[in-house]
Amino acid sequence: MRLLSETSFRYPKALSFASGRPYEGFFEFADLHRYLDRFVDDSLARGLPEERVKKAVFQYGPTNGVIRDAVARMLNADEGIHVGPESILITHGCQEAMMIALRGLFASPDDVLLTVSPCYVGIAGAAKLLDIDIEPVPEGENGLEAATLAEVARRVKAAGRRPVACYVTADFSNPSGHSLSLETRRELLEVARDEDLLLLEDNPYGLFCREGEEIPTLKALDTEQRVIYLGSFAKTAFPGARVGYLVADQPVLGGTGDPRPFAEELAKVKSMFTVNTAGVSQALIGGLLAEAGHSLRKATRELADLYVGHLETTVRCLEEHFPQARFPEHGVRWNVPGGGFFLLLEVPFDAGYPALETSARDHGVVWAPMRMFYVGDGGANIIRLGFSSLTRDELEEGIRRLAGFIRASSPRDVDVANPPDRDVANLLD
Known part of the structure; x- marks a missing residue:
């Protein structure tokens, strides 16, 4: 790159x-001021003390993020993904979300990341930085195929290694532009269950299709918590904010022995990477979401x-x-x-x-x-x-x-x- x-x-x-890069013709300086004002006004209208709102914008904030509730509402409205704010982690762009997810999932030298090939260079680069071995899953004519994923996962197991997760973009993938059919998405979830895999679903482009041609995301179809969902506001809002997120609702045992969403455990990883995501950036995205009625698909x-x-x-x-x-x-x-x-x-x-x-x-x-x-x-x-x-x-x-x-x-x-x-x-x- x-x-x-x-x-x-x-x-x-x-x-x-x-x-x-996204198209720049809609970028306006005035929008930044309006989004920030909207975030402050909306926060105060919900009864938050002014001092707390100031801290959210100006101070170091919670590692998990300050707009998790707004993102949860957006995912419910746009994608039919029903998760609570506690299952969401706000990140510095989707690239950090990838790094955090990989760092939290891969613990042994025998752990292997499967990824569709060709793939977005960011996932391969992140795996390389973390010394995670990658096994390619070649694309078929219409993108990732469930039978090929199962075959590669079994081959990795037969070699005495453990396939942990597979990276996939179901909608308009980078670089090929392929989208997966509804049938293929369901088949991939079946393979994930049968082979004990997680799917890392990256979805930066899913909103940019012809109206009425939307297909449910893997995460929206996920009934067994096999999908960790990676998202970003770089394409739907503007990349200068550097705000992304991940959805990880898989239950894990925390330090107290009580189950909690995996996102809360991954927040520990983020705290060592970047401490927290910039409050001003989150406020801009939070104001944009409020103005859009928490539906970026419509906006x-x-x-x-x-x-x-x-x-x-x-x-x-x-x-x-x-x-x-x-x-x-x-x-x-x-x-x-x-x-x-x-x-x-x-x-x-x-x-x-x-x-x-x-x-x-x-x-x-x-x-x-x-x-x-x-x-x-x-x-x-x-x-x-x-x-x-x-x-x-x-x-x-x-x-x-x-x-x-x-x-x-x-x-x-x-x-x-x-x-x-x-x-x-x-x-x-």
Whole structure:
């Protein structure tokens, strides 16, 4: 990821499909003041003393967080996840939630983390920092498959090791954009039960789909407390707040011998990492949630529609330059997710780091090589396109530049489609 940032820095005029940054067109300074005021007003209206509200914003706060109740209400409204505030831990972004969950779950050198491959680089990096061994679970055509997960878990056990948990993104995964069917989600929960696994469900993009196409999360379907749910407000609100959370309602025995949610035990881990999550940041998110009636799904509908529009624009531009009916001639194809921030593009040449450098330097367009997302080998001729942060005009121009790069890089015996110069925007309206 550092290489992608450095490439974009060296070529500032290049349009970047490399990142998963949210769209910045809705960011307003005035919102920050309004959210903070709303948090204070809402807290006082609920009868909290002013001194306590001041401490929540200005002072070191409780390790578990000060907006757990608001997050619990949001999860109930948006995801049908019914947990109490005591089962929630507020973190510095989802990356810290991953670190805390892994540190709390993996205690023995024989413990193994299973993860879908390709996967978000943050989970692989967190496991590496904590010296946790990873076993990849290769994606199928439509994402993680239950039978493959069961097979890998049994293979790890047969080697005398213990598969503890599997990392999965059920909705519009990063990097592939895949979503799991309702049937697959239920099958994964069955495998988790049969193989005595936990599922670490990461869901940063689940709200960004077409209206009416939502599928229940793994956690919403979880009746046996097999899922630890990882969430963030980076994409739904703004990443500058650095507020995430985890839901861990699994009962464990605390120091007194009484059962308590696993989240409360994980708070001990967080206290050694970051002490607590910044009170000002929590107040901003708390005010946003209060203003939204604790439903981010409703509050982000316009944003979700924009991202779906970005996806449709990207796909239509790709089709204009590389008609799929002529795939045997040009060798370029892509998947079409139902939402989220990313799609995959297969090209007829090695799409590694040297190709990325050429693309940025000579064609003014940056993207992410897929091989960086695999646990082990894979993705040599596939690139990830992130379409979230660009405007529609930038998407159109970016795909035009990308098409030029692909034509220049393809083998000479591949007749890459070169459509006539015309107004692509008219085709997308």
